[in-house]
Amino acid sequence: MKAVILHGPENYPNNYEVMDIEKPVCGKKDILLKMKAAALCGTDKRIFTGGKTKGVRPDSVVGHEICGVIEEVGEEVQGYSAGEKVAIANVIPCGHCSACLSGRENACLNRKAIGYEFNGGFEEYIRVPDICIESGNVVKLPESVSYAAGALIEPLACCIRGLYNTGTGFNDTVLIIGAGPIGLMHLQLSLIAGAQKVIVSELDPEKRELALKLGACRAVDSSKEDLHAIVMEETGGEGVDRIVMAIGVNALVDSTFKLAKKGGTVCLFAGFPKGRMSEFDPSVIHYNELNITGSTAYKRSDYLQAADMVINGKIDLDAIVSAKFKLEDFREALDLHMAGTALKVVIED
Ligand SMILES: [Zn+2]
Ligand SMILES: [Zn+2]
The missing domain is CATH 3.40.50.720 (NAD(P)-binding Rossmann-like Domain)
Structure with a gap:
C-alpha cells in the first residue's frame, strides 16, 4: 500500500517519500481503517521541517486529522463493524497521571497519539490500536458528514x-x-x-x-x-x-x-x-x-462535542477546505500547505 514515510526531522524537503510499504496487520484487538481523508495541519508544517520532534519516530507515518471507513475489525473488538464511517480522536490520554486526574487529560503527561507513537493518516490503511478503541477515540459518523469534514473534527476539538x-x-x-x-x-x-x-x-x-x-x-x-x-x-x-x-x-x-x-x-x-x-x-x-x-490538544469530551456539532450541521468545515489531493500527490499537497496561501489541504482517497 502507499504511505508517506517521514525519515527524520532534517533535510526537508528530502526527508520524506511516498512509497509502498506493507499493509498493517489487524490484530485481535485492533481496527484496520481505510483512510478516506487526512488533513494537513500547522503542526505538520513544524513536523516536516523539524520544528516539532516530540513523539515523532524516524521512518514513520504522520497525519493526525483522520476520517475513514472500517476495513477490518479484530475478533475481540466489539461495537464496530466493517463498512462504518468513523473519525479518529488521535490523542489517547493515560488516565492516571496528575494532569489526567486533575481534569486536564488534554495535557496528559504520558499521552500517546496516532500520527506520533502510532502511524497516522498519510497512508492507505491505518491500524487503530486497542488503547485507542478502548478509550472511546473511534467515533462513528453518519453518511451526511463528508470525509473531509470528518477529518476536521480533530482541529475543531x-x-x-x-x-x-x-x-x-x-x-x-x-x-x-x-x-x-x-x-x-x-x-x-x-x-x-x-x-x-x-x-x-x-x-x-x-x-x-x-x-x-x-x-x-x-x-x-x-x-x-x-x-x-x-x-x-x-x-x-x-x-x-x-x-x-x-x-x-x-x-x-x-x-x-x-x-x-x-x-x-x-x-x-x-x-x-x-x-x-x-x-x-x-x-x-x-x-x-x-x-x-x-491551549493544548483536546479532551475526549471536546472531540465528542466537535463531532456532534459537525453531525448536526452547526458549523461549516467544508467551507474551509481549499484543496484536495490524492495520496500519491502528497508532495504537491505539502508544497501548497507550506506556501501558507491555502486554507485546509486534505489528502483524500
Ligand atoms: Zn492538527
Ligand atoms: Zn495522563
Missing part, C-alpha cells in the same frame, strides 16, 4: 478546548489574530458561544473575505490598517474581552496584549516556535489585570 480556555461567552467582544483554518473555526465557535462581535486580523485578502462571510464584523489588514485603532473604535476605547492568537508569531504578542480590555483574556492558542522568545511589557498585564492562557 482543539478549538473547542481553546474556546473553553479563553472563556468566550454571551455578549463578549472578541479579536482573533489570523484567519487561517484555525482562526476561522474560532470565529464560528465564538459566535455560537454568544459573542457580540468578532474582529479578525489577517493579511491575506481571500481569508479576510471568508472571515466576513462567516460572520466577522471587521476583517482587518494589519499591514495597511491600524489594528489598535480599529479595535478601540469597535469597543468604545476599552479593548476586547477575549483574544485568540491563532498564529504563533512571537513579535505580535506584545501588541496583542495591548488590545485586551481590563480583566480580559488572551489565549496563545497557536503553537509557537520552540525556544523562541517574545518581548512584552508586563505592566500591561499588571495594570489591566489580564488573564493569559494557552
